[in-house]
Amino acid sequence: xxxxxxxxxxxxxxxxxxxxxxxxxxxxxxxxxxxxxxxxxxxxxxxxxxxxxxxxxxxxxxxxxxxxxxxxxxxxxxxxxxxxxxxxxxxxxxx
Amino acid sequence: xxxxxxxxxxxxxxxxxxxxxxxxxxxxxxxxxxxxxxxxxxxxxxxxxxxxxxxxxxxxxxxxxxxxxxxxxxxxxxxxxxxxxxxxxxxxxxxxxxxxxxxxxxxxxxxxxxxxxxxxxxxxxxxxxxxxxxxxxxxxxxxxxxxxxxxxxxxxxxxxxxxxxxxxxxxxxxxxxxxxxxxxxxxxxxxxxxxxxxxxxxxxxxxxxxxxxxxxxxxxxxxxxxxxxxxxxxxxxxxxxxxxxxxxxxxxxxxxxxxxxxxxxxxxxxxxxxxxxxxxxxxxxxxxxxxxxxxxxxxxxxxxxxxxxxxxxxxxxxxxxxxxxxxxxxxxxxxxxxxxxxxxxxxxxxxxxxxxxxxxxxxxxxxxxxxxxxxxxxxxxxxxxxxxxxxxxxxxxxxxxxxxxxxxxxxxxxxxxxxxxxxxxxxxxxxxxxxxxxxxxxxxxxxxxxxxxxxxxxxxxxxxx
Numbered sequence: 204x205x206x207x208x209x210x211x212x213x214x215x216x217x218x219x220x221x222x223x224x225x226x227x228x229x230x231x232x233x234x235x236x237x238x239x240x241x242x243x244x245x246x247x248x249x250x251x252x253x254x255x256x257x258x259x260x261x262x263x264x265x266x267x268x269x270x271x272x273x274x275x276x277x278x279x280x281x282x283x284x285x286x287x288x289x290x291x292x293x294x295x296x297x298x
Numbered sequence: 299x300x301x302x303x304x305x306x307x308x309x310x311x312x313x314x315x316x317x318x319x320x321x322x323x324x325x326x327x328x329x330x331x332x333x334x335x336x337x338x339x340x341x342x343x344x345x346x347x348x349x350x351x352x353x354x355x356x357x358x359x360x361x362x363x364x365x366x367x368x369x370x371x372x373x374x375x376x377x378x379x380x381x382x383x384x385x386x387x388x389x390x391x392x393x394x395x396x397x398x399x400x401x402x403x404x405x406x407x408x409x410x411x412x413x414x415x416x417x418x419x420x421x422x423x424x425x426x427x428x429x430x431x432x433x434x435x436x437x438x439x440x441x442x443x444x445x446x447x448x449x450x451x452x453x454x455x456x457x458x459x460x461x462x463x464x465x466x467x468x469x470x471x472x473x474x475x476x477x478x479x480x481x482x483x484x485x486x487x488x489x490x491x492x493x494x495x496x497x498x499x500x501x502x503x504x505x506x507x508x509x510x511x512x513x514x515x516x517x518x519x520x521x522x523x524x525x526x527x528x529x530x531x532x533x534x535x536x537x538x539x540x541x542x543x544x545x546x547x548x549x550x551x552x553x554x555x556x557x558x559x560x561x562x563x564x565x566x567x568x569x570x571x572x573x574x575x576x577x578x579x580x581x582x583x584x585x586x587x588x589x590x591x592x593x594x595x596x597x598x599x600x601x602x603x604x605x606x607x608x609x610x611x612x613x614x615x616x617x618x619x620x621x622x623x624x625x626x627x628x629x630x631x632x633x634x635x636x637x638x639x640x641x642x643x644x645x646x647x648x649x650x651x652x653x654x655x656x657x658x659x660x661x662x663x664x665x666x667x668x669x670x671x672x673x674x675x676x677x678x679x680x681x682x683x684x685x686x687x688x689x690x691x692x693x694x695x696x697x698x699x700x701x702x703x704x705x706x707x708x709x710x711x712x713x714x715x716x717x718x719x720x721x722x723x724x725x726x727x728x729x730x731x732x733x734x735x736x737x738x739x740x741x742x743x744x745x746x747x748x749x750x751x752x753x754x755x756x757x758x759x760x761x762x763x
Binding site for chain 1: 311319324330341361363367369372380390397511515518527540551644649667
């Protein structure tokens, strides 16, 4: 239970940090912000790696789900960061 | 080792915060994105050091497969298709959260039976939010692509949504209370939530997709945060809530720009199906003989004398892929000493900031892009305002007609410019389903046609002057 309270505290504090930060992002950059946060939400790969890796070689449902999760999270991370970089470089060229 | 791994998750979260901080200015944004990517690398390496991991082959295979698909997606997506890509990535993120939660649950059940209530609740939160995000995003992508029209059975969908919502919540409570260990029960719950996602997004009109995409963005983050609770991983919680906050703020901005509340967008209201069919009938009467048409040659003559030109891009610009054609025309005008700026409404296009990315692709400097509050005081001084495929966001009824369904929605005051040119493919109504009084004003001219072709013809005509 203590861990839950601690985690919940962190969750709420992080929400406030996020709101403060993101309010400062100008509307011009809202699309890259969304694709950038898509990439960041790929952080579930941490859980996916543990799920996919902790079952041994004989495949079971949990392992397969873990493998799917790693694949999906990798798509988010790679596509998210690459496409954000591509867009932001368009903004950087001039101005 | 355990402390070290957790500290590196914290380091990753700090990188993400610094990365988003970089996004507050175009100049530092590229660096910000790179910092965030470094944070992700730290997190992945730390996860790989986890002592429970014995099967690296599956992880590596997943990373290579997913990474490959990711590179392909990032390379082939045109800037006009960014809303579809972001919506897809929202869904994929939600899917990943569901898969992690389900997999963790099954492994844990196999080892030690059902966990505590709090833990089960976190698993279910992750699964419910993740599944809704997954199917909701699929529907959103289909709607953005135009493969899925607006539903005529909104009432039916609303009841389906209500029933699945109640069933999912009751199921979730029973599942937690009984400490169920049946994978079938979990699968049924996932199925129910997948249906719920479809039911929530299906009745929402194509025009409201910017709100939906932003909201699903928030959901994908919150699903990630819930996964953090499942794993007891604070780094994941911080990151998930950052993404959640981002999506929620963008949702709020979009709703404010349409002068509507979130429940109104999600569950219908003034723009419901009945309203739009009624107003379509008097459309012919509304415009009858009052619209003045012009050709690109007339437009060129008009622009030749203009000193202050404002471009007003809308979704039509994205459809016509006219961003480079705008830039060419702007170059011509600037060569003749005119000042060109771009007025961007917050809900122009299909997602927040959509127009800005398109214009940035055409190498238009971002300091020429003005948001609504900055450009509105300047519009009365504009010689010519060119509306490129925008409709509802320039409808003066929103400011002047208290009986209009969109009254009160903030608009770009293009009708105050000396001359307004509307480039549009037809007189058909915008998403609000109401006629636009701007088109029959004394100071407005209509050029019918595809935005790109009209702009190119105008540029050619100006060169010939």
